[in-house]
Amino acid sequence: MYPEEEFPPASATDHAPSAMPSVVTPSPMVAEAPAPETSAVKSVARIMSVAYELFSRRGVRDVGVNELIERSGVAKATFYRHFPSKDSLVLAFLEQRDKQWTVDAIVSEARRRGETPTEQLLAIFDVFGDWFLREDFEACSFINVLLEMGPAHPLGQASIDYLARIRGHVQALAEEAGLRRPEEFARSWHILMKGSIISATEGDMHAAKRAQQMAGWLIEHHRN
Amino acid sequence: MYPEEEFPPASATDHAPSAMPSVVTPSPMVAEAPAPETSAVKSVARIMSVAYELFSRRGVRDVGVNELIERSGVAKATFYRHFPSKDSLVLAFLEQRDKQWTVDAIVSEARRRGETPTEQLLAIFDVFGDWFLREDFEACSFINVLLEMGPAHPLGQASIDYLARIRGHVQALAEEAGLRRPEEFARSWHILMKGSIISATEGDMHAAKRAQQMAGWLIEHHRN
DNA sequence: ACAGGGGGAAAGACCGGTCTGTCTTCCCCC
DNA sequence: GGGGGAAGACAGACCGGTCTTTCCCCCTGT
Numbered sequence: 001m002y003p004e005e006e007f008p009p010a011s012a013t014d015h016a017p018s019a020m021p022s023v024v025t026p027s028p029m030v031a032e033a034p035a036p037e038t039s040a041v042k043s044v045a046r047i048m049s050v051a052y053e054l055f056s057r058r059g060v061r062d063v064g065v066n067e068l069i070e071r072s073g074v075a076k077a078t079f080y081r082h083f084p085s086k087d088s089l090v091l092a093f094l095e096q097r098d099k100q101w102t103v104d105a106i107v108s109e110a111r112r113r114g115e116t117p118t119e120q121l122l123a124i125f126d127v128f129g130d131w132f133l134r135e136d137f138e139a140c141s142f143i144n145v146l147l148e149m150g151p152a153h154p155l156g157q158a159s160i161d162y163l164a165r166i167r168g169h170v171q172a173l174a175e176e177a178g179l180r181r182p183e184e185f186a187r188s189w190h191i192l193m194k195g196s197i198i199s200a201t202e203g204d205m206h207a208a209k210r211a212q213q214m215a216g217w218l219i220e221h222h223r224n
Numbered sequence: 225m226y227p228e229e230e231f232p233p234a235s236a237t238d239h240a241p242s243a244m245p246s247v248v249t250p251s252p253m254v255a256e257a258p259a260p261e262t263s264a265v266k267s268v269a270r271i272m273s274v275a276y277e278l279f280s281r282r283g284v285r286d287v288g289v290n291e292l293i294e295r296s297g298v299a300k301a302t303f304y305r306h307f308p309s310k311d312s313l314v315l316a317f318l319e320q321r322d323k324q325w326t327v328d329a330i331v332s333e334a335r336r337r338g339e340t341p342t343e344q345l346l347a348i349f350d351v352f353g354d355w356f357l358r359e360d361f362e363a364c365s366f367i368n369v370l371l372e373m374g375p376a377h378p379l380g381q382a383s384i385d386y387l388a389r390i391r392g393h394v395q396a397l398a399e400e401a402g403l404r405r406p407e408e409f410a411r412s413w414h415i416l417m418k419g420s421i422i423s424a425t426e427g428d429m430h431a432a433k434r435a436q437q438m439a440g441w442l443i444e445h446h447r448n
Numbered sequence: 449a450c451a452g453g454g455g456g457a458a459a460g461a462c463c464g465g466t467c468t469g470t471c472t473t474c475c476c477c478c
Numbered sequence: 479g480g481g482g483g484a485a486g487a488c489a490g491a492c493c494g495g496t497c498t499t500t501c502c503c504c505c506t507g508t
Contacts, residue, residue: 043483058374059371059372059374061285061372064466064467064468065467065468065469066466066467066468073484074483074484075482075483075484075485075486076469076470076484076485076486077470077471077472077482077483077484077485078482078483078484080468080469080470081482081483085468085469086467086468086469139371143371143422144371146422146425146426147283147363147367147368147371147372147425148283148285148371148372150282150283151425151426151427160426160427163426164426184434187423187428187430187431187434188434188435188437188438190419190423191416191419191420191422191423191431191434191435191438192415192416192419192438193419194418194419194422194423195414195415195416195417195418195419195420195422196415196419198367198370198415198418198419198422199411199414199415199418201370201371201375202370202375202384202387202388203375203384204411206411207411207415210408210411210412210415211412211415213412213445214412214415214416214438214441214442217438217441217442217445218438218441221437221441267456267457288492288493288494289493289494289495290492290493290494297458298457298458299456299457299458299459299460300458300459300460300495300496300497301456301457301458301459301496301497301498302456302457302458304494304495304496305456305457309494309495310493310494310495
């Protein structure tokens, strides 16, 4: 099962499309059971929780609004009061995914596992290795949405933006490690990340190890 | 524009799901204009031609049967006489894509460009570089379908099979080059291919060059 | 050689289901 | 009593798939 813990209420990120409904969450707490609790913000949290679960597992096109509202025990009117359209919910989901998956699950975890910036970079593929082994492994939502909707669609564009953010994290680590041409480094590194994710989707359980090996050579090549 | 030249009528490949309708094409020739020509096989060829165009550009889920039959100037009953379902047409499309794109456009072209097996391997990314520059670049249909339908769906499974075939071509070249552990080599190589395709979809025009550089290190590492 | 018949194909109505999105009704709770 | 939420009907479009009607081409029988 995936975290499904509390998630901070948007907090208006500087960059990236922010389609989160303008709702001020005073105390972030989520009811995962369909118990008919009171209060207003609960609805948004429940919808977001269900959307995260379904969208990340099955993609955004396969999950309809009717299923979303049914699974979150919310009325359709309530859904459309908080989200003007399904696409805006998808946008909010992508933002959530960036916080919960990219930052918390991958980058922070990799930084925690390694001591030096170089170790932290390589630890990304250790985290990937664990992630690939999960039985509920569901690939990268940004790649999924990008390929599902195409790079011209707003949702595809948003996915490209969030993928660029991932590259930004890698570039930051590369700069901390004092590597040469960190932007180029991050682009090459990102090829390894995305390629290993696709290979893992095909069923290659050792894709992370293979990518990590090539990542090591890439680091060597960018040492000054 | 894509080839859209004549394509040999199925010829019943040994491996892979063959959902091509059981039709014996005497002389393969395709009429691309919606001129009301005679004969029966024309219908299948027209449907396949339109399906190749639309599926490869927009994915299989975004293209409906109604649009397919309208664009190919064929009656709905005719479509369903030759293809029992939309999925079977998608299967036929994937088989066509393997012949036309994987084999003819990528592998054969790479073998033509390089002299030694090693050069031919690296030439794959030269071909990719040209491919990424096309304004109608539409990513890899096998990856698209795999992510669109999921690895459990029959179409996803078929895509995995065709991706394995691509890896087989790489492995064959690795064996010709006398590299160590060619199967492992091909899996790592494939990570670079797939990762660069995603990066190109994001807009990185130099993704092929980056992948080629890492591919060179991979070859070095597998030299005996 | 010509009439007749059979079958494939075109056109499109139709079916049940799903999609996103709107609107109404009722009810509960502050 | 008023507002928000639950429930759900509804609209309009589209989905994959079936079936009917009409037509025309070609094959066959005499």
